[in-house]
Amino acid sequence: MSPSTPAIRAETAEDSHAIRRLLLTTFPSDAEAAVGVELRTASSLPVSLVAVESRRVVGHIAFSPVSIEPQPHKACMILGLAPFAVAQDAQRRGIGSALVQAGLKACAAAGWDGVLVLGDPGYYRRFGFVPAAERRLRRLFDAPPEAFMTWETASGTLPVHEAMVPFTQRSAASWERAVWRADPQCCGQ
Secondary structure: OOOOOOEEEEOOHHHHHHHHHHHHHHOOOOHHHHHHHHHHHOOOOOEEEEEEEOOEEEEEEEEEEEOOEOOOOOOOOEEEEEEEEEOHHHOOOOHHHHHHHHHHHHHHHOOOOEEEEEOOHHHHHHHOOEEHHHHOEEEOOOOOHHHEEEEEOOOOOOOOOOEEEOEOOOOHHHHHHHHHOOOHHHHOO
C-alpha cells in the first residue's frame, strides 16, 4: 500500500506538539524545536505550514521576520526560512519541495518582499534562491557566503543594498544555530 499524498496547510494551534516532536526527532539537538517554540510564543511566524498525512504531521516549514540594517530607501519586508523539517520515514517523496514551494507562494501572497535562508545551495537554488551577496546582503554571523541565500517575490523586489542582516527574533543566536546545523537530509531532498 502506497502512502497517501500529504495535504499542505497552515499550521494550527493543535499542531504545535506534533511540530515540536517532529523537530526533536529530525534534528540532532533540541535547538530547532526551541526556536520554533520561541517564535510561536512570540507570534512571530506569519507563515507556518505543515504537511499532514493520515492525520500525522510529517513536515513543517516556518518563516519569521528579519531586518536589513541599514534599511534601504525602499523598506523591505523579509522573512527568514527556519525551521524546516520532514519526518525521516516521509523523506525522498517530494514533501520538502512541496513545503518550500507552498511556503514561498504563501509569503508572496501575504505581501512579503523576499525570503532569506541559510542552507544547502544545491537544494535551495532549484526554488529560485540566489546568493544574498548578489543583493549585497551580508549575514551578521559566520557562515559560508554561498549558503546565505535570498529569494524575491518578484524580480527587483529586494533592492541591491550594502547591508547586514541581523535576525530580529529575540534569540538570533538560536535561529543561527537552527538553520546552520540543519542537515540537508532532514528536509527530504
